[in-house]
Amino acid sequence: MTAISSESRVLPALSEPPDSAHTGDIIGAFGRIGPDAAVAGRWRRLRTLMVISGPGLIAMVGDNDAGGVATYAQAGQNYGMALLWTLALMIPVLYVNQEMVLRLGAVTRVGHARLVFERFGRFWGAFSVLDLLILNALTIVTEFIGVALALGFLGCPKIVAIPLAAVLLFAVVAGGSFRRWEALMFVLIAVNVVMLPMILFVHPNWHETVHGLAPQFPGGLNSTVLLLVVAIVGTTVAPWQLFFQQSNVVDKRITTRWIPYARADLVLGIIVVMTGATALMAVTAFGLAGHAEAGAFTDAGAVASGLAHRFGSTVGVLFAIILLDASLIGANAIGLATTYAVGDAMGRRHSLHWKIGEAPLFYGAYALLLAVSAAIAFSPDHVLGLVTQGVQALAGVLLPSATVFLVLLCNDRDVLGPWVNTLRQNIFAWLTVWCLVLLSLALTAATFFPKLSTATIEIGFAAGAAAGVVGGAVVVFAGRRYDRPIDGDELNITLSRAERRAIRRRELADWQMPALATLRRPAMSPARRAGLLTLRGYLVLAVALVVVKVIQTGVT
Numbered sequence: 001m002t003a004i005s006s007e008s009r010v011l012p013a014l015s016e017p018p019d020s021a022h023t024g025d026i027i028g029a030f031g032r033i034g035p036d037a038a039v040a041g042r043w044r045r046l047r048t049l050m051v052i053s054g055p056g057l058i059a060m061v062g063d064n065d066a067g068g069v070a071t072y073a074q075a076g077q078n079y080g081m082a083l084l085w086t087l088a089l090m091i092p093v094l095y096v097n098q099e100m101v102l103r104l105g106a107v108t109r110v111g112h113a114r115l116v117f118e119r120f121g122r123f124w125g126a127f128s129v130l131d132l133l134i135l136n137a138l139t140i141v142t143e144f145i146g147v148a149l150a151l152g153f154l155g156c157p158k159i160v161a162i163p164l165a166a167v168l169l170f171a172v173v174a175g176g177s178f179r180r181w182e183a184l185m186f187v188l189i190a191v192n193v194v195m196l197p198m199i200l201f202v203h204p205n206w207h208e209t210v211h212g213l214a215p216q217f218p219g220g221l222n223s224t225v226l227l228l229v230v231a232i233v234g235t236t237v238a239p240w241q242l243f244f245q246q247s248n249v250v251d252k253r254i255t256t257r258w259i260p261y262a263r264a265d266l267v268l269g270i271i272v273v274m275t276g277a278t279a280l281m282a283v284t285a286f287g288l289a290g291h292a293e294a295g296a297f298t299d300a301g302a303v304a305s306g307l308a309h310r311f312g313s314t315v316g317v318l319f320a321i322i323l324l325d326a327s328l329i330g331a332n333a334i335g336l337a338t339t340y341a342v343g344d345a346m347g348r349r350h351s352l353h354w355k356i357g358e359a360p361l362f363y364g365a366y367a368l369l370l371a372v373s374a375a376i377a378f379s380p381d382h383v384l385g386l387v388t389q390g391v392q393a394l395a396g397v398l399l400p401s402a403t404v405f406l407v408l409l410c411n412d413r414d415v416l417g418p419w420v421n422t423l424r425q426n427i428f429a430w431l432t433v434w435c436l437v438l439l440s441l442a443l444t445a446a447t448f449f450p451k452l453s454t455a456t457i458e459i460g461f462a463a464g465a466a467a468g469v470v471g472g473a474v475v476v477f478a479g480r481r482y483d484r485p486i487d488g489d490e491l492n493i494t495l496s497r498a499e500r501r502a503i504r505r506r507e508l509a510d511w512q513m514p515a516l517a518t519l520r521r522p523a524m525s526p527a528r529r530a531g532l533l534t535l536r537g538y539l540v541l542a543v544a545l546v547v548v549k550v551i552q553t554g555v556t
Contacts, residue, residue, distance in 0.1 A: 065330020066146025
């Protein structure tokens, strides 16, 4: 069993971060902060927040990419604001997932791919990087499709739009300056302010918007609505975000001292992404209501044309700008998530602080990824339709596995020490994982068996919930036998609350992760062993089904 054996390591030992560019002052779009800088005073704290902000904000806004714009537009156009509740449910999921990766990055100073390799073996490490590479390349294809639709609406042909976007994306990254790259990303994020006039044009109904926060399935719980709900979840919580944010935290040189500011950056990003998603849903819900386009979503380009037809060219142009901007941000962040992981796993330089000649693998892989994705984007329309279907299904299949390893890493005391998840964090995290597993299974079933009845779907969810309760109880009781308390924990019961807090703060401040190569692999309890084997079997089966279905669709 490759995933849990004590196989020899293929990566060099780590006594320091594998990339020397990951140490030193924090350099951001708004300035520089030394590792020992004083932050007393309101102005200095605000300035510190501005400098540290970036990884969380970019990861969140990058998730509102071309696929996100299309998904939120489809939800609004076909169902009004009735599915707004799905976005509200994603807020705590986003925070818990991304807080875990920023904590991993700040504490370990190592990227996500590297940790998976070191703690779970070559199989899961290679699986994580390879599936990320394939899925992200196909996702970037959808970003180029978004670029083509947006610029096509503005009069620029596809033959010009896609190569121009690819060159621009590489130029943004290849300057050899982390600060310049982040500043350019902030400029792209600022473009989202054009949503404000677009919202004013469509005159939203606030009563209907608030009503959309109540859970409901318009037209009943059928496979069509379920698929869209899962698509909203999938486009809001994506596997690439885990890899990107952790590596970007490391690349920006954020350490444990700055975790509170990094958490504030994440909260800001969640606010921005949820505001944008709600606005996009509202634009089509109220902008196209009562017209022929209502309930008949085709693609984001058609949305721009429909808005222009009803409100004039200005609104259509604003929507096209949002689509173009989202595509560029998404392609940039997803591309970096991939090449960060490749460099991290191979132990090669992988930092935006290096120039092209100093990190040829990092920038070469990024250029190759863009080139391949751009070339695929010129495929015939029916092939692009298959790519879109495959990306959606694969993302749903792979998301639970990425989250499982994230939670396991955040409970690894050898790696995180006192920074491991609390009991409350674990309860919510595993609840999230199981919900994602159920949604992933539902997505796979609904994609490949679209005639499933509502009753069948409901029975499946009920059975899944029951299995989750039983499995959770088994894991909790079995896990107690393998938990290893931190030295001195048994003495804490005699201390006052203030004394325990002081000890806790000192433990957090003093913890340094030992060299990864010196750490033994996590002990495999029977519950964990069974869970990983089940997950592995599910992934093999589900990915095989995706491949077979896509091939069948292409042949017919």
